[in-house]
Amino acid sequence: MLISRGRSSSTSLSRTFSLFKYKAKYTSSLSVLPTRKWQTIQQQNRSNNVQQNRPYTRDSSKNEKETIIRLLYSIGSRKEVEQYLRHFASVESQKFxxxxxxxxxxSDELDTLASSLTFLNRVGLYPIVLHGAGPQMNQLLENANVEPNYIDGIRVTDAKTLEIARGVFLQENLKLVEALERLDIPARPIPGGVFIADYLDKEKYGYVGKxxxxxxNVIEASINSGALPILTSLAETPSGQILNVNADVAAGELARVLEPxxxxxxxxxxGLLHGETGKKIDVINLDEEYENYMKQPWVKYxxxxxxxxxxxxxxxxxxxSSVAITSAGQLHKELFTDSGAGTLIRRGYRLFKYNSVNETDNSKLQQILQQNSETSSDSSSYxxxxxKKSHAIYSDDPYEVLAVVTQENSKSDAIPFLDKFIATKNGVLNNVTDNIWTMIQKDYPRLTWIVDENDENISWFxxxxxxxxxxxxxxxFWYGIENVTDVSNVINGFLSSKAGDKSGKAFSNNSRSYSTFARKNYPNLLRRQYSTSTSPTxxxxxxxxxxxxxxxxxxxxSHPYISLSHVSSRELEGQKLTEYTKDxxxxxxxxxxxxKEMQKNGEVDCWVMALPNGVCAPFVQAVNDGQTVKSLIxxxxxDYRFTDDWTYGLPELGDRNAIRKATRISNPGCYATGSQVAIAPLIPYISESPTVFGVSGYSGAGTKPSPKNDPAFLKDNLIAYSLTDHIHEREVSHRLGTKVNFIPHVAPFFQGIHLTVNIPLNKTFKSSEIKELYEQKYSGEKLIKVVDDIPCVKDNSEKHFVKIGGFGVHSSGKRVVVVGTIDxxxxxxxxxxxxNMNLALGYDEYEGIPLE
Structure with missing residues (x-):
């Protein structure tokens, strides 16, 4: 199982990372469940229970949990979320x-914090919360004319300060508990009784504890009763004297005992900020980087x-165990995505390269190889x-990850082969896989390897x-091979051997059988040379x-690898397809x-249904009835956008690996695509239903004559239609997991869509911050452009991308208007x-699509 933290180890201190550095597949924003949305969900549940004369219980929150998990999918892939949920649930509750x-x-983010904790609890997790109250205490001390006194960074606590500290801790503790209970989350205030302490130095610091x-057992009792434990850092001597303890220190001591x-x-x-660049540090691997950090002039105080x-x-x-420094608003992205959000600090692993098997720890090598072999004799034989071969072995110190690269001794120019790549769960969770891969890439500019096509993590490769x-x-697979002849030789070698005998149980996606996937533009001959026939798809x-x-x-x-075999139209039957020049x-x-007969005879590789709603079911059934090999539809x-056994084909917001494996793909609607792209980055921050004011060119009304596609009727006019319950309203709401209001219109222009989207927010934003969320979400997406200005339909007509811009924020900071255009x-x-066809047929996703 691959659960990669997606954070590469820093090789130098100047290497820092921007937030949301994530693959184009799932670049996502953070996730905070808005308080107002929670209240709406829970009010509905309470109302339903009252009507059915039953009390509101945690059992009745099943639908809420499903809603939360769907919302989690908006910050990362379904696979990421489910893997982390399983990982966190694999330990005792108090060890999460x-x-x-x-x-x-x-003081400043109570609602956000309460929503974040509620989110975690609703998916069955019990974080132990310990809070400080420094700013509140400073204010009360100032009001009481008590001068704060610090020695060695420790607040000196006299009797008056302790009295104020006790009161403010109790007040803040209850404030958080009440905020959680307003969201129907049982929480237990524990302002004392957890920490036992002695005086740190009574003469020097007063009532400060060590x-x-x-x-x-106090914490466990709270969790066993189903309540989140909310702690303060106040401690007690064995005789009962209350002592003040720094909250960071108390959290550390708590962690040492619980080992979360x-x-x-x-x-x-x-997060932690780099002292020279000012950017957030993404990850620190202490075993590799601690000494270097401590030598930096900016690492001080x-x-x-x-x-x-x-x-x-x-x-x-x-x-x-690892430490994360993040904000309340980024907690879920930090916990449930590979890319994280704040600063992740872990011990990490030292990495080693061995030029001979004799240099390795033989017992550890045997152990990890046995995990990939049927018998111990297999590993010994290996x-x-x-x-007997030229080889290099890569591993971390405990051998949680192992990579073996071999090369034929007789050929100095032979392309190296990745013979083994094995990882334990811990090795994957701690990102050792990516770090070892980086080492291999530095040592080998060219490489080939083989993976079982059904390996659940083939997308990693x-x-x-x-x-x-x-x-x-x-x-x-291969990388670094530029010459077409070399690629051909590699494939011929693969075909002439027992394909896969060399490969181990690594991580690996399903490609369709007899297909190639090449991100480089190798000639059509190479792609077709090894297919089942010389014909294109x-x-x-x-x-x-x-x-x-x-x-x-x-x-x-204009597609180099796909050709039309049949075009079906009742009205145009017999007429020549003049605009098609290939045949x-x-x-x-x-x-x-x-x-049905064409499908039986294997005449078609891919069926595209470009029919009106409600019409194509008999045609799909005919393909299903006639298939011996499952063709793509x-x-x-x-018709199938709400059907679970069809894959929804919006690559920028969905699972590209699922599309690659799919044989039944439902293509999203035009309004629905633009609306989802315009809303998705803000899903975690939505407080009320967004409203989409959509205007389409009259080509969107189809070719069947109606007022909506009559240029004479539309002249100097704008027509609103389907004022409520439009199919795209349901589609967008279903896919985003939040209710969206949609009001469509048709205008006198022919081609293009304009979307003005009003989005209420649950926290204050600046326009630049909103734009940054969109840039992070769509980083690397070739068919989504984020711009500063309000995009115009005429600039996007006959273009292949979505444009998102405007980002007008209301003076309150809690409402934004985003504008999108799409053809x-x-x-x-x-x-x-x-x-979608390219992905499912094994071609490059953008093959045949003009990108400018």
Missing amino acids: AVIKVGGAVL ITGVRK LKIIYLSEKG GTRLKIKEIKELLDRLPRT IKQLG FKRSDGSFTRNGKTL KVALIGARGYTGRNLIALIN DISYVNLKVEQI VDLSA NLLKGAATQALQ
């Missing part, structure tokens, strides 16, 4: 996380102390055979390859008369029985269909 909350967070013990997976420090900064204390803490905890070729259930278009069909025909006409094709009127109507016939239909 200790969260230290700064006093400033309680923790000597932790009563974890995560220790989280919530702060308004959201509080930053130096923080890193030092965290290292001392983690040195005493299991290697699986080690013996390895000694797709992202790291320049090309691939699949045959007989195995996928050959054959596509039949059902419903070719409409505007979308015509645009798809034009795209396929001499005429329109036909395919009947259901003909489609892409449906452009709304309804291209990215809203035909272009997106070709994207």
Whole structure:
């Protein structure tokens, strides 16, 4: 199982990372469940229970949990979220996380914090919360004319200060508990009784304690009763004298006793900042980087102390534990995504390269190889055979990850082969896989390897390859091979051997059988040379008369690997398809029985249904009834957009790996695509239903005559239609997991869509911050452009991308208007269909799509 933290180890201190550095597949914003949305959900549940004369219980929150998990999918892939949920649920409840909350967070972000904790609890997690109250205490001391006094950074606590501290801790503790209970989350105030302490130095610091013990049974009792434990850092001597303890210190002591997976420090900064660049540090691997950090001139004062204390803490905890410094608003992205949000600090692993199997720890090598072998004799035999080849072995110190690269001794120019790549769960969770891969890339500019095509994590390798070729259930990958002849030789070698005998159980996506996937533009000959025939992929278009069909025909006409075999239109039957130049094709009127026979005979590789809503079911059934090999179907109507056994084909917001594996793809609607792209980055911050004011060109009304596509009627006019319950309103709401209001209109222009989207927010934003969220979300997406200005329809008509801009924020900071434009016939239909076809047929996603 691959659960990669997506954070590469820093090789130098100047290497820092921007937030939300995530693959184009799932670049996502953070997730905070808005308080108002929670209240709405829970009010509805309470109302339903009252009507049915039953009390509101935690059992009745099943639908809420499902809603939360869907919302989590908006910050990362379904796979990420489910893997982290399983990981966190794999330990005892009290070993999930200790969260230290700064006093400033309680003052300024109480609702956000309560929503974040509610979110976690609703998916069955019980974080232990310990809070400070520094800013509140300073204010009360000032009001009481008590001058704060610090020695060695420690607040001197006299009797008056302790009295104020006790009162403010109790007040802040109850404030957080009440905020949680307003959201129907049971929480237990524990202002004291957990920490046992002695005086740190009574003469010097007064009533300041040094923790000597932790009563974890108090915490366990709270969790066992179903309540979140909310702690303060007040401690007691064995005789009952209350002592003040720094909250960070108390959180560390608590972690040492409980040994949680995560220790989280919530702060308004959201992470550690690099002292020279001012950017947030993404990750620190202490085993590799601690000494270098401590030598940096900017690592001083509080930053130096923080890193030092965290290292001392983690040195005493299991290697699986890590510290995260983040903000309340970024907590869920930090916990449930590979890319994270704040600063992740972990012990990390030292990495080693061995030039001979004799240099390795043989017992550890045997152990990890046995995890990948059926018998111990297999691993022993492998080690013996390895000694006869030129090889290099990569691993971390505990051998959680192992990579073996071999090369033929007789050929100095032979391309190296990745013979083994094995990782334990801990190795993956701690990102050792990515770090070892980086080492291999530095040592080997060219590489090949083989993976089982059904390996659940094949996408990890797709992202790291320049090309691939699949045959007989195995996928050959390569990178760094520029010469077409070399690629051909590599594939021939793969075909002539027992494909896959060399490959181990690594991580690996499903490609369609007999297909290649090449991100580099190798010639068509190379791609076709190794297919089952010399013909390109054959596509039949059902419903070719409409505007979308015509645009798809034009795209396929310029596609190097896909050709039309049939175009079906009842009205145009017998007429020549003049706009298609690859072949001499005429329109036909395919009947259901003909489609069934064509499918039986293997005449079509991909069926595209460009039919009106509610029409294509018989045609799909004919393909299903006739298939011996499962051909691809892409449906452009709304008929299967709500069907679970069809894959929803919006690559920028969905799962590209699922699309690659799919044989039934439902192409999203044009309005729905633009609306989802315009709203998705702000899903975590929505407080009320967004409203989409959409205006389409009259091509969106189809070719059947009506007032909505009559230029004379539309002249100097704007027509609103389907004022409520439009199919796209349901589609967008269903896909985003939040209710969206949609009001469509048609205007006198022919092609294009304008979307003005009003989005209420649950926290204050600046326009620049909103734009940054969109840039982070769509970083690397070739068909989504984020711009400063309000995009215009005329600038996007006949183009293949969505444009998002405007970002007008209301003076309150809690409402934003975003503007999107999309060509309804291209990215809203035909272009997106070709994207999906490329992915599912094994081609580069953007093959045949003009990107400028």
